[in-house]
Amino acid sequence: QVQLVESGGGLVQPGGSLRLSCAASGRTFSPYVMGWFRQAPGKAREFVARIRPNGSIYYKDNGKGRFTISRDNAKSTVFLQMNSLRPEDTAVYYCAASETYGFPSSETDFDFWGQGTQVTVST
Numbered sequence: 001q002v003q004l005v006e007s008g009g010g011l012v013q014p015g016g017s018l019r020l021s022c023a024a025s026g027r028t029f030s031p032y033v034m035g036w037f038r039q040a041p042g043k044a045r046e047f048v049a050r051i052r053p054n055g056s057i058y059y060k061d062n063g064k065g066r067f068t069i070s071r072d073n074a075k076s077t078v079f080l081q082m083n084s085l086r087p088e089d090t091a092v093y094y095c096a097a098s099e100t101y102g103f104p105s106s107e108t109d110f111d112f113w114g115q116g117t118q119v120t121v122s123t
Helices: none
Strands: 003-007 010-012 018-025 033-039 046-051 057-059 067-072 077-082 091-098 117-121
Touching: 003 091, 018 033, 018 091, 018 117, 033 067, 033 077, 046 067, 046 077, 057 067, 077 091
Parallel strands: 010 117
Antiparallel strands: 003 018, 018 077, 033 046, 033 091, 046 057, 067 077, 091 117
């Protein structure tokens, strides 16, 4: 089992920035593919970005050019730096860990989930 705990959410004005963190515990962190998802009110959860153990990164269009995913294996933590935030980025953001050795990008590809952290972009 891997336990994931997100932090760093909050209220920010349009154009602002937030840095989300996700701390993992329970198992060795480095072999997992780590991902970020988000779920806006009334919408399905959607994939945002992933980072593989070797550091390779993939972004979905919703955050490309504005979001940066990174990981610190020594601290068992994955980050999501979000810049130029827009009201449509308002959502609960979840981190997830996948045991799949590949290129996971759907909910079913990920095995462990955090509880989520709320991000609200508003004036």
